[in-house]
Amino acid sequence: MTTVVNVPPSLDDYSFDDVLRQLMPVSPDTKVLLDARHVRWASPFGLTALLTLAQTRAEMPALAVPELEETASYWARAGFFRHAEELYELHGTYPKRAGAADSNVLLEITSVSKSEDVHDVVGRIQQKAQLMLRELNLDAKATVGFAMTLSEICQNIVEHAGRGGWVMVQTYRWTKRLGRRVVVIAVADAGVGFRQSLETAPGKERSDRWDDAAALEDAVIRGVSRFRDPGRGQGLAGVRRYLGRWDGKLAVRSGTARIAIVPNWDDDVPLAEHLPPFPGAQVQVTIPERAPSQPSPQASARTKR
Amino acid sequence: MMNHIDLSSVLRQTVACDLYSNLVTRPTGAAVRDQIERLLGDAHDRTLTVIDFSQVSMIDFSCADEVIAKLLLRYEADDPPRDAYFLFRGVTEEHWEAIEAVLERRGLALVLEQADGIHVVGTLSSEERRVWEGAQQLGRAAPAELAKALGAPASDVQRSLEALRRRRLVMRVGEEYMVVGAHRVG
Numbered sequence: 207m208t209t210v211v212n213v214p215p216s217l218d219d220y221s222f223d224d225v226l227r228q229l230m231p232v233s234p235d236t237k238v239l240l241d242a243r244h245v246r247w248a249s250p251f252g253l254t255a256l257l258t259l260a261q262t263r264a265e266m267p268a269l270a271v272p273e274l275e276e277t278a279s280y281w282a283r284a285g286f287f288r289h290a291e292e293l294y295e296l297h298g299t300y301p302k303r304a305g306a307a308d309s310n311v312l313l314e315i316t317s318v319s320k321s322e323d324v325h326d327v328v329g330r331i332q333q334k335a336q337l338m339l340r341e342l343n344l345d346a347k348a349t350v351g352f353a354m355t356l357s358e359i360c361q362n363i364v365e366h367a368g369r370g371g372w373v374m375v376q377t378y379r380w381t382k383r384l385g386r387r388v389v390v391i392a393v394a395d396a397g398v399g400f401r402q403s404l405e406t407a408p409g410k411e412r413s414d415r416w417d418d419a420a421a422l423e424d425a426v427i428r429g430v431s432r433f434r435d436p437g438r439g440q441g442l443a444g445v446r447r448y449l450g451r452w453d454g455k456l457a458v459r460s461g462t463a464r465i466a467i468v469p470n471w472d473d474d475v476p477l478a479e480h481l482p483p484f485p486g487a488q489v490q491v492t493i494p495e496r497a498p499s500q501p502s503p504q505a506s507a508r509t510k511r
Numbered sequence: 512m513m514n515h516i517d518l519s520s521v522l523r524q525t526v527a528c529d530l531y532s533n534l535v536t537r538p539t540g541a542a543v544r545d546q547i548e549r550l551l552g553d554a555h556d557r558t559l560t561v562i563d564f565s566q567v568s569m570i571d572f573s574c575a576d577e578v579i580a581k582l583l584l585r586y587e588a589d590d591p592p593r594d595a596y597f598l599f600r601g602v603t604e605e606h607w608e609a610i611e612a613v614l615e616r617r618g619l620a621l622v623l624e625q626a627d628g629i630h631v632v633g634t635l636s637s638e639e640r641r642v643w644e645g646a647q648q649l650g651r652a653a654p655a656e657l658a659k660a661l662g663a664p665a666s667d668v669q670r671s672l673e674a675l676r677r678r679r680l681v682m683r684v685g686e687e688y689m690v691v692g693a694h695r696v697g
Contacts (some may be wrong), residue, residue, distance in 0.1 A: 321538040328533050340619040350569050350605040357535040357571040437576040
């Protein structure tokens with residue numbers, strides 16, 4: 207028997223929970239069909255999470271692809287079908303070739319499982335990032351931080367997930383929430399997740415309140431790592447600093463919780479608990495276009511005393 | 512004896528790919544540090560090694576921790592493998608954010624060579640910084656001479672100089688001390 211799961215017409219980090227909610231009562235070895243025929247738009251989070259979702263199923267799931275030609279064409283340009291063909295039984299018509307590159311897709315969906323993949327991702331993004339950040343009125347200083355952010359988030363997969371994941375980078379105009387353009391990095395894996403990763407730390411004692419939310423607070427807010435080495439945990443701390451400087455947002459979902467570093471322009475909750483479960487970790491970074499009137503932030507203390 | 516290590520060359524040897532000019536990821540950082548240590552192994556007992564970032568596009572936090580922090584920690588330990596000192600060259604704004612973060616996190620300091628001279632950066636007590644800068648002014652000096660210049664007790668200055676030497680920020684030459692890289696600039 208196959209269980210049909212409806213994919214919302216607009217698929218992003220919030221609406222993806224609707225998909226997961228429908229899957230909650232379904233056993234992992236039950237065949238599922240994700241019905242994405244009516245999807246009109248999907249964020250990088252939505253696309254990478256769809257691939258990740260397939261990895262969590264014991265039996266290969268089916269996916270009914272978007273009927274709207276424009277949507278299917280975009281998914282193809284984002285590299286979605288190239289990976290989905292290996293993870294889903296695809297139903298419906300979709301472009302077999304990606305066609306011309308989409309200038310808004312800075313990094314099409316790319317699998318990350320080892321250190322060399324991170325080198326590749328960073329190398330590919332650097333030149334494009336410089337042009338794109340200029341378009342968003344962010345000065346050249348933002349470019350290196352952007353590549354560092356991408357590198358550190360991808361490394362979380364290599365170091366902690368225990369299996370490969372996906373990354374995608376895209377710009378789009380975020381009319382509903384911001385009325386400005388944004389650049390978004392989405393990284394998703396179906397690995398062990400933050401809670402299980404931190405539980406492997408030597409001497410880790412579980413407090414009365416130890417759950418996915420507590421694990422996310424430890425890792426994202428306090429820079430705790432499963433490694434005893436005090437130099438660990440700097441990656442996410444650095445990402446937070448960078449995003450603070452450029453008014454960006456960081457959201458990390460793992461298991462049943464989601465934590466966000468929320469800038470003024472957004473009204474997200476800092477911590478959401480009791481969400482429908484999803485294995486691994488999913489990270490989304492959003493950097494908004496800088497309004498012309500906004501001053502450029504001070505560089506860090508510079509290479510001087 | 513002085514060594515020059517071009518990090519981009521070391522990186523290319525390490526990842527076996529000419530296309531990469533970014534110091535990213537912990538495994539890469541650990542491999543680069545291993546290679547640096549191998550090169551140091553060929554050197555004499557006391558060495559000053561210039562670690563050159565000029566051809567490196569960027570370095571991330573994880574890699575900075577592996578290459579810089581762990582290298583410094585090993586050589587400022589009580590039993591360093593050899594009497595090695597480091598001068599960092601070609602460090603730009605693009606590299607600084609990650610380097611600054613790891614120095615702060617680990618409580619470390621290093622000597623940078625820049626167009627306008629050498630500078631000590633990172634975590635130092637105000638006394639250590641004052642003594643380092645005083646030593647830099649004098650070029651090469653005995654503790655008593657430096658203490659006189661700073662108007663400080665000789666024993667305090669001697670203690671600070673020894674602490675700075677252990678941290679690989681000043682070198683001891685006979686009874687005198689000089690800051691790392693002092694001879695490199697006029």
